[in-house]
Amino acid sequence: VHLEGQLREALNRDGLVLHYQPVVGPDGRVVTAEALVRWPHPDRGLLSPDVFLPVAEQGDLMKELDRWVLRTALKEASAWPEPDGKPVAVAVNLAGLLPGDPDFVDIVATAVAESGIAWDRVILELVETSLVDLPSRTRQAMAELVERGVRFAVDDFGTGYSSLARLKDLPAQIIKVDRRFVSGVGKDPSDFAVAQAVVDMARAMGRSCVAEGVETAMQFHILQGVGVDAYQGWLFSRAVPPREFRAVLSLGP
Ligand code: G
Numbered sequence: 001v002h003l004e005g006q007l008r009e010a011l012n013r014d015g016l017v018l019h020y021q022p023v024v025g026p027d028g029r030v031v032t033a034e035a036l037v038r039w040p041h042p043d044r045g046l047l048s049p050d051v052f053l054p055v056a057e058q059g060d061l062m063k064e065l066d067r068w069v070l071r072t073a074l075k076e077a078s079a080w081p082e083p084d085g086k087p088v089a090v091a092v093n094l095a096g097l098l099p100g101d102p103d104f105v106d107i108v109a110t111a112v113a114e115s116g117i118a119w120d121r122v123i124l125e126l127v128e129t130s131l132v133d134l135p136s137r138t139r140q141a142m143a144e145l146v147e148r149g150v151r152f153a154v155d156d157f158g159t160g161y162s163s164l165a166r167l168k169d170l171p172a173q174i175i176k177v178d179r180r181f182v183s184g185v186g187k188d189p190s191d192f193a194v195a196q197a198v199v200d201m202a203r204a205m206g207r208s209c210v211a212e213g214v215e216t217a218m219q220f221h222i223l224q225g226v227g228v229d230a231y232q233g234w235l236f237s238r239a240v241p242p243r244e245f246r247a248v249l250s251l252g253p
Pocket residue numbers: 035036037048049050053066069093094095096239
């Protein structure tokens with residue numbers, strides 16, 4: 001209960017921070033950064049979301065937290081340097097603020113307007129379970145944002161219950177292949193087969209594919225052969241503080 005009160009207060013006075021993990025193209029250039037929230041706690045050091053997201057959940061603060069992350073990430077990203085004049089997109093995880101919320105489009109549009117960021121630099125990541133069986137009104141709201149340039153990504157694809165066949169019903173332009181399959185690539189033939197099948201299916205349906213949790217050069221090499229569009233993982237970089245991320249962008253590849 002104490003932690004919950006402190007979290008509420010941190011949200012009200014910008015007491016959380018975002019770290020950014022680069023997502024790179026096949027040539028190693030940064031194309032996107034995923035915002036990952038951390039809490040510099042006065043007594044307990046830098047807290048990981050694994051520790052305080054359950055507290056946010058418990059305290060009914062997830063929507064407020066997502067809204068804070070969205071506003072902050074778009075504001076920070078609007079000031080990033082542009083390597084070779086190519087702007088880098090920013091990806092935000094949503095768990096409490098969902099497309100079905102009546103104020104979803106408003107909240108996103110306000111964050112975009114406040115930050116001045118271009119619409120087509122915004123990626124919203126949702127887990128599979130938040131994207132299945134959506135009422136048409138919700139799909140319509142998402143389509144409005146997509147029309148302006150926003151992209152939706154299915155996070156952790158392959159961990160939900162939905163099958164490959166349901167991919168065609170998911171309203172998302174980007175598929176993020178869960179690191180569970182990526183970690184087996186080069187070791188376990190069935191993980192390789194899953195990765196290959198997801199990429200082939202995604203391509204056939206006009207979606208782009210991101211491999212999560214790429215940790216070795218071997219995994220990167222094999223996935224390049226499969227035709228993955230973008231890569232994220234410790235091989236390239238961990239999530240780093242904003243200043244460090246800006247430095248990465250100014251240095252180039
Ligand atoms: O960054 P890290 O690996 O510690 O993240 C752990 C989990 O917390 C991941 O599932 C990640 O998606 C989630 N997470 C990290 N940052 C955010 C955020 O800003 N909003 C939401 N909703 N989830 C986040």
